[in-house]
Amino acid sequence: MFQIQVKNVSRLCNAKPIVTVNGMFPGPSIYVREGDQVLVNVTNHAQYNMSIHWHDLKQFRNGWADGPAYITQCPIKNGHSYIYNFTVTDQRGTLWWHAHILWLRATVYGAIVIMPKEGTPFPFPQPHRETNIILGEWWNQDVETIVTQANKLGLPPQPSNAHTINGKPGPLFPRSEKHTFAMEVEFGKTYLLRIINAALNDEHFFAIAGHSMTVVEIDAVYTKPFTTKAILIVPGQTTNVLVKADQSPKRYFMAARPFMDAPITVDNKPVTAILQYEGIPNSVLPILPQLPVSNDTKFAMSYNSKLKSLNSPRFPAKVPLQIDRHLFYTIGLGINPCPTCQKGTQVVASLNNITFVMPKIGLLQAHYFDVSGVFRTDFPDKPLAPFNYTGAPLTANLGTAMGTGSVSCLSILQLNWSYKTLIFSAESHPFRLHGFNFFVVGSGIGNFDPKKDPAKFNLVDPPERNTVGVPTGGWTAIRFRADNPGVWFMHCHLELHTTWGLKMAFVVKNGKSAEESVLPPPKDLPPC
Template sequence: MIVFYFTIVAISVSLLLPSAEAAVKKYQFDVVVKNVSRLCHAKPIVTVNGRYPGPTVYAREGDRVIINVTNHAQYNMSIHWHGVKQLRNGWADGPAYITQCPIQSGNSYSYDFNITGQRGTLWWHAHILWLRATVHGALVIMPPLGVPYPFPWWNADVESIENQGNTLGLPPNMSDAHTINGKPGPLFPCSQDKHTYALEVEWGKTYLLRIVNAALNDELFFAIAGHNMTVVEIDAVYCKPFTTDALLIAPGQTTNVIVRANRAPGRYFMATRPFMDAPVPVDNKTATAILQYKGVPTTILPLLPRLPTPNDTDFAGAYLDKLRSLNTPQFPANVPLTVDRRLFYTIGLGMNPCASCVNGTRLTASLNNITFVMPTIGLLQAHYFGIKGVFRLDFPDKPVTAFNYTGAPLTANLGTSKGTRLSKVAFNSTVELVLQDTNLLTVESHPFHLHGYNFFVVGRGIGNFDPAKDPAKFNLVDPPERNTVGVPTGGWTAIRFRADNPGVWFMHCHLELHTTWGLKMAFVVDNGDGPEQSVLPPPKDLPLC
């Protein structure tokens, strides 16, 4: 079997090279600005080592990974190692103003962490402003010895796009194209061969494609014309294999699939486009790459796959129903069967007054009617050193006001407030969290990412969560284990996890637009007993604000 890595919206593909024994893996990341041309338009973008997408980090389970990041760009920078279990070491997690102050221009910071209990595909990205549009790459974790991904492209500068939206109090302009491995493909204007990614395969061989959705604001379908895919891993956790002709992957999620090159030798499009089953504008454009059999002339026109329709809720639900943990003696699904703490968070979009906005109002987002305010000092630093006045530990376990969450649209914000409010969780306690979409302005799907933890997706449904009836239908045997989960449009998702990783851990919607509007919060997990259950001291080169 041959292994490749893809990044969809950018799908990135690279041949997986064998690594030596478990060891210390060191990488140098230089954050630099580079001119890049797409769609007949050139602009400077922020990159790592001048590459878009950035370099792939390879490691084996058990390795220690050290990445020194030197920031040569004009923007402050922080890097998040998405899905890596930063046990007792939140200082290496990366989100700006949560676990660290950002790396200022001209400075460096070393991220140092161990790969523990994870195999498969994770990824890394900038975790400040919207810079992850171009600053991202894959993290491939291989088993110990012996045993494609999407992102958008704007012709304008992404920071200008974000600032424009904040000034108007409205959503910013949609992207001009999706890309696969940084290239939009021939369905877009000015996309010659050099702007189309091509993957050459040999007939009869089997390939492993590592797919990461690095899109800023879109859930995506992905398919390969004429070829089925066998899903074998999600978010660096093995799952029960199943075969499908298309994938659904939310921003932040990863999926490994096996593809057999057993079709008539030719050229086949790999394609991705958004999934959106809510009345919300979406950049409904199809990015393509080419799967090309060896020896086939490039003059042959590729075949297009049949992607699900952009609002195909039935396909989305059926696909998610197939995702199951392996739950074998070697790879057990350790689902918490008892719950110490039950949380219920409502997801809301609303309008707030804005004196500086052109329209006098600004779109906001909230959890339990609280719009998160980013601090000016790292939350983990404030927690570790006991710095007062940075945050409050009073994030509510449920919304103050109950209402018909998915009923007729509501124009009121139900007392939405702003604040840096965190939720305190006892060490080693078991947590059940229900994330409920609401219809304050409109219903919409939301992919949520929890830093520092994997969790089990034990249930989901459409409409309002019923605490009396819905838990009886939870899957507590082999639910999928993830670090990012989609909350369905006008529905709910229930997750469970054990809080055995002390520190301050960010949770946020992985639609960058919604995160900007305040759809985020953080947990403070207490230390346990002794140094092995406590947060490590901060590194000497921790960036200053």
């Protein structure tokens, strides 16, 4: 049972009302087993309309449970409820849930932990204990007020006042000693950290002073284990790491700081939590880790190159080898006229020169009931107007950002076809595809070379993800099989860019049988 409630919370010496689930910040963790059917009854008591996204449970044939507002459902109004109904299939590991409307994700989020079926062991040493580490952000003011004011000006909202670990900024921030997450460990034991980046607008490096981490899973998919001093995790992603408590018994900082290698200002002050050995008093000062510098592109590219699917007989990597259709997507930023904005213009973002128009009815509902005038189905497979796709500085990337009138523009996919998508960007963007996992078969800096680069693709054991970071001034190639009928959202997971229109949706057509078709909508589907 999820009760959406407003509660007064204090951080950084500032108290304010925030939207929570069951009065918790972060919200409650959900623990399930692979194969479980899950029903979550969400009741909204807040002044905001609300929807919850389950990021990313493979809800085959039940897109009504996905949750993004005006994509698969209209939001839940104040005083109303909606039951999300999904089955956990072929997944194990760490995912998460969050609000998927406005900027309410700033406080409405939590972990989903999928345990293997009874009697099925992990493909790595059994940890002594598990701990959820959720990276987030905190604003001293009301987030929705900040966004509304920025939109009136036609400018970006102000950045957050602090980053958080499990809702707490840590002792490096003023009067925040009591708002510090700490975990106690026993010497010689191994611990599993389930790390989630729930931050709205920042990619993060994460490290633990004095300790190495062994990466064993990303986005609820097991990986070939490798050891690293730090990880890179972008908004929307999850990473599981094993940490052995084998250092001198002391207190050690766990810390995260933003990664940004484009000329954009970010808050570099690290958020910290504490890893504390059993029996060590709190008076012992913790040691800070050596995090990569904020623009360390070399580390970011090297780290991502080490991520590989396990691809074992038990956990095969089913990479599409034959491609039915090629998609070429470019990310652009532009300036559009805005008569209602104070400056007369506003920043907009686009995919293939198209800025997404949010509908007033759920796209899945419009698709299922064949409601006309809600969306078009001619989203282009390549940009409508060429521009400097990977140009730097960002001013070289101001491609034309065209609206689509009063309707959304969607792309039609055939069920069970395989697709390859190339995504180009001048600034780092974490891109998220709902409804499917995909394989990241290649990535690079600069423009894509169609003759040389495909020969470097990893088609054997590429990482399988639901969110991928597109490098600054570069490209990423992904492959996926469209085996899930319905309407599925694709968007940048930086809330700022999503607000500016950096999003689109796919319609995956029904198959020939009822088993390959969208289910009828539930009776309690929220009205628009």
